[in-house]
Amino acid sequence: MTDATTIRVGLLGCGNVGAALLQLIAENGDAVAARTGLRLEVVRVAVHTLGKARPYEVAPGALTDDAEAVVRDPSIDVVVEVMGGREPARALILAALDAKKPVVTANKELLANAGPELFEAAARSGVDLLFEAAVAGGIPLIRPLRESLAGDRLRRIMGIVNGTTNFILTRMTEKGQSFQEALAEAQALGYAERDPTADVEGLDAAAKAAIIATVAFGVQVAAGDVYAEGISAITPEDISMAQRLGYAIKLLAIVEAIDGEIAVRVHPAMVPLAHPLAAVRESFNAVFVEGEAVGDLMFYGRGAGGRPTASAVLGDLIDAAANLRQGRVAGLPRPVAARIRPIDELRSAFYVTLDVFDRPGVLEQVAGVTARHGVSIWKMEQLGLGEEARLVFVTHTAEERAMRATLDDLRDLEVVDRVGTPLRVVGAD
Ligand code: NDP
Ligand code: HSE
Secondary structure, three states, rough: OOOEEEEEEEEOHHHHHHHHHHHHHHHHHHHHHHOOEEEEEEEEEOOOOOOOOOOOOOOOEEOOOHHHHHHHHHOOEEEEEEEOOOOHHHHHHHHHHHHHHHHHHEOOOHHHHHHHHHHHHHHHHHOEEEOOHHHHOOOOOHHHHHHHHHOOOOOEEEEEHHHHHHHHHHHHHOOOOOOOHHHHHHHHOOOOOOHHHHHHHHHHHHHHHHHHHHOOOOOOOOOOEEEEEOOOOHHHHHHHHHHOOOOEEEEEEEEEEEEEEEEEEEEEEEEEOHHHHHHHOOEEEEEEEEEEOEEEEEEEEOOOOOOHHHHHHHHHHHHHHHHHOOOOOOOOOOOOOEEEEEEHHHHEEEEEEEEOOOOHHHHHHHHHHHHHHOOOOEEEEEEEOEEEEEEEEEEEEEEHHHHHHHHHHHHHHOOOOEOOOOEEEOOOO
């Protein structure tokens, strides 16, 4: 192909995603050029530590530890940021946008904390800021939400958007692996964040939930606005009890519109085995969208890992390059402020376990507490534990605030030895 337009790319970061992107461009660059008339040439690659062994060989002279020089290089047309973290990524992206260079990023942490500032800078300069890979890795989700579903009124989006935790829960369920063993494997496979606490405690999923809220519901939500609980308190017993009751435990990001307000949260949840999200295993992600006109949709695929994520980054890069050539810009989110409904005001069914002393009158005391707070038990089971008994119950839908007060009072009962981690039951409605 001789008449392809060459687009010179500056790459910031050459880890799991950056190295996979270089490899993908090497493999598919000719086909992309034939199909689009665009020849992507990665001319500079910024890394943190020059001497580090790389999974993919970078062209001699391209590697540098001066990321700012890459952004300021006037010969570079488009910047791809896959270094992660807030700084210096934020400053570098702003510098690129101010220099009128389109930017492609996979950095959900940054977008969920500094999104409005970055969108404004892109709008001011009239260039693209694309971020398909920031949510659900390789799954095309941002574009469908922003474009294909722009005319619908979305009610709720529920997603498994963290591959590491889905991998851990799957391994604990299916192979009886310990939490730590499964996490170590997820790290070795390149799914986990630099600090895996972000995965395990639900913060990575919270950042993605904030981005989904911004793109799909057009409201300003930052990562810190998202109520987040992780999976570190989930035990193998919770998993096997959930299975016995007909549920899978999944870490869900849930964004919903309720009476003109938005509710955004991340927590582990019991999902009925018949729900499509219950069947999502290993590091796969899935996002279940409920729209008024379109009905139910599910987006499914690889949400983590270098190559799937690089596939989404490359798609954005091709778009940014095509737009640059044609003097066009993709639409940017223009989120507005809205009340974010606090978790205390939300409603769901709950799964609760109580270890109680096995004596007459215990059930009456427990039922007295739930009745006092207006929490109604839907089903209950008792398992013998020698001196003690484990009460397992699932409630009807209750307000979070009432459930919290119920659990506090149950803890105070002399007959209750231990209250297990409560889990919300979702997806049955
Ligand atoms: P890695 O940690 O594997 O790679 C980060 C890269 O950035 C490394 O090459 C590192 O250099 C470089 N880097 C870090 N700090 C600097 C700096 N100050 N200056 C120059 N280079 C720097 O991360 P991933 O590739 O896994 O992730 C990249 C981004 O993609 C993150 O935002 C992540 O959240 C996002 N993402 C990742 C997915 C995944 O599955 N891995 C999926 C979806 C999104 P060096 O190699 O020298 O250490
Ligand atoms: N650490 C993230 C995950 C990478 O496990 O899903 C993809 O964003």
